[in-house]
Amino acid sequence: MGPLEPNYAELAFGLVVFFLIFAMLAKVILPRAERILAGRRDATEGRQERAEALRAEADATLAALRAEIGAAQHEAARIRQEATDEGAALIAAIRAEGQRERAELVTSARASIALDRELAEIELRAGLGELAVELAGRVVGEPLAAFAAERESVERFLAEQDGAARPQRH
Template sequence: MFLAAEGSHNPILPIWQELVVGTIAFALLVFVLLKFVMPRMETMYQARVDAIEGGLKRAEAAQAEANQLLEQYRAQLAEVRTEAARIRDDARADAEGIRQDILAKAREESDRIIAAGKEQLVAERTTIVRELRTEVGTLAVDLAGKIVGESLADEARRAGTVDRFLNGLESAGAR
């Protein structure tokens, strides 16, 4: 029967029995897909979306935390730099103060040494002048005694003669 029917059948129009069986099979396939496969696919799709969105949220949170830590680091770095600058300035000020103290002590010591040297020079000059007066006086008395021909052994006479002689020398040197 199919052989005879096949020969007379129009190839453009499908056989209606095949259409019914195909429609039932398609409907059954759609039902199985909608009932069993699609919910599982939807669950997997939602899990994947949640994982991606969760990953994005975690990445955003991590980025925000990293930015916050970066800002804290920058603030701490600025604070440390400010503190270091303050410490440097304090050290410079302390060094300048120490330098000034050392210079002041050195000036005081220098002034003290110069004053002691001047005092020593004055004392030595006084001693030398006294020794020279005595020596010059003795020589003058001896020479005067030889010139005058009398002995100037008397101490009062000798002192008067020496003083007159030295005063004469000083007045001659002052001119």
């Protein structure tokens, strides 16, 4: 038998075994290999899709956080500005209150000084009249208190002095 003359029984047996192995490969092994490859492809593509979805979600979260941070910074700036304005208003109010109290104190002090001056002047006039009458009595050698009280000469003299002195003050 040579290479050109095949043995048909062996050839038939070889073909049957080949088709059996081919059928077994086609029915059992290839579908299993196909499922394994599909699973790997799904896992690879799924991971990639999940990674892209996570990246998109992370980008959205980052954008939202940046927006919140921007809003928070804007709110903080607004609050700082309000606090600055409120502080300036409080300082102005306190300054105005202080100036008002100072003006009240100055007015009150001036009134008190004027009253004290008037009281001191009245007291001095009374004392001046008594001293003048006593001194005049010593010079004359007689008590002049009754004479001065009867004629009201001391009060008249002081009134004349007030009339003459007042125009000079203004």
